[in-house]
Amino acid sequence: MRTRLAIKIHSVLERYFPERRVFLKSDSDTRFIRLRPGTQLFVFAGCSALVAWAIIATAILLMDSIGSGNFREQAKRDQSTYQARLSDLSAQRNGRAEEAAAAQERFNAALKQISVMQSELLASETHRRELETGIEVIQSTLRDTMKEREAARQKLAALEGGTGENGASTTQTAQSSAPIDILADALARTAQERDQVVIDAQDALLEAEELSQELALVRDQNDAIFRQLEEAMTVSVAPLDKMFRSAGMPTDRMLETVRRGYSGQGGPLMPLSFSTRGEDQSPDTLRANRLLNQMDRLNMYRIAAQKAPFANPVKNAFRFTSQFGFRRDPKTGGRRMHNGVDFAAGNGTPLYATADGVVTHAGWSSGYGRLVKIQHEFGIETRYAHMSKLRVKTGQRVSRGQRIGDMGASGRVTGVHLHYEVRVGGKAVNPMIFIKAANDVF
Known part of the structure; x- marks a missing residue:
């Protein structure tokens, strides 16, 4: 086979x-x-x-x-799209900054107008009290004059009755005519004074009515100004409050921390008080004090915003290569928690501090490579990892926007990028909360 x-x-x-x-x-x-x-x-x-x-x-x-x-080609298109998005975000940020500046100018103008209106209101209130006091004096004088006139009439009637009943002689009539003439002159003067007092009282009432109308007009103007100020405060404070709450920061405790460390000239705004006798405050005073509290809160928010990391660590063109949360480990392939976000750009790209603070670490750190840690206010810490060059030292105080190093590929990496972390009270939070919150306001 x-x-x-x-x-x-x-x-x-x-x-x-x-x-x-x-x-x-x-x-x-x-x-x-x-x-x-x-x-x-x-x-x-x-x-x-x-x-x-x-x-x-x-x-x-x-x-x-x-x-x-x-x-x-796809990378170029993505880069062009991202740069266009950055340009839009920059334009939006500039627009919001201009709106905030305009709102601040309107607020300052309104505050000056409130000060003038308050001065006019105090002057009108003082004038009203003086008129009320004058009217009371005039009314008291008028009552006394009427009583005296009535008493004089009674005396005159008594004298005339006594003369008719007794049939006195011509000598006695001549003697009694002198007091009667005196009383008649006194009554005439009293009547003139009474008429003048009535005229003065009527004039005072007319003037009081005019002042009441002016006071009502002033109150309407004050109400319009207060409404404008309240709307301006709402527009100014609400975005800042939303920004801090979206970043997961306890606003009340944060503002209390800022208030304790307040060091600006003049100190915080104090409430108004127009009475030294412990009287209840007027509605306008209470309303003005609420506005002052909102102004103080806005001022505290602005101070806190400068101390918190509401900024982007990379200002050049970049792309996000990894988000915060669980992901597949690029080295082992297993599922691991990623405590920050990754920015990819060219080697040596400048990196900047996102807020004022103190450098607590600047050197090599295991898988982080060349690492910079910055401690900020309110228990916030930021970390910048995998650098190619460090430009700060431990213990150095840095400001927002100050260059702290260059992007690189040191440590446990697969390519050139920045690993950026934000920790609040030692716990890692999503840095995009701060970055997006800053984009929504600034």
């Missing part, structure tokens, strides 16, 4: 690969090499495999080249 199979295979090979001889001739001898069908088949198979490998390798190189070109 094997011999027959071998003969059939050999006959098939002879059909496609007949035996050939290659003659090699020299000056003195002639030799030949016999190429059997099996040898020819082996050589043909080897050449076919070589050609196939060349074709496959060429196709792979072409596909890789095409894929690399597409990837570069």
Whole structure:
């Protein structure tokens, strides 16, 4: 069976690969090499495999080249899109900054107007009290005058009755006419004084009514000013309050910390008080004090915003390569917690502090590579890892926007990038909360 199979295979090979001889001739001898069908088949198979490998390798190189070109084009498009997004965010930030500046100017103008209106209100209140006191004095004088006039009338009637009843002589009538003339003159003067007092009282009442109308107008103006100020305060304070709450910071405790460490000139705004006798405050006073409290809160928010890391550590063009949370480890492939966000850019890209603080570590730290830790207010710490160069030292005080190092690939990494962490009370939180909150306000 094997011999027959071998003969059939050999006959098939002879059909496609007949035996050939290659003659090699020299000056003195002639030799030949016999190429059997099996040898020819082996050589043909080897050449076919070589050609196939060349074709496959060429196709792979072409596909890789095409894929690399597409990837570069996609990367350029992504970079252009991201730069356009950054430009939009920058324009929005500038617009909000201009709106905040305009709101601040409106607030300052309104505050000056409130001060003027309060002064006018105090002056009108003082004038009103003086008029009320004058009216009381006039009314008291008028009552006394009317009593005196009534008493004089009674005396005159008594004198006239006594004269008719007794039938006194002409001498007695002449003697009694003198007191009657005196009383008549006194009554005339009293009547004139009474009429003048009535006129003065009417004038005082008219003036009091005019003052009441002016006071009502002043109160309406004050109410309009208060409404504008309250709206301005709401527009100014609400975004800052939302920003801190979205960053997970306890606003009341944070503001109390800022207030304890307040060191600006003049100190915090004090509440208004127009009475030294312990009287209840007026509605306008209470309203003004609420506005002052909101102003103080706005001032505290602005101070806190300068002390918290509401900024971006990378100002050049970059892309996010890893977010906060659980992810597949790039080295081991296992599922691990990623305590920060990664910014990818060129080697040596400048890195900046996101808030004022003190450098607590500047050096090598295991998987972090070259690491900088900065301690900020309110128990917040920021970390900047995998640097190629450090530009600060431990114990150094830094400001927001100060350059602290260069982006690199030190430590446990797969490429050049910055690993940025934010920790509040020692616990890692998502840095994008601070970055997005800052973009929404500043």
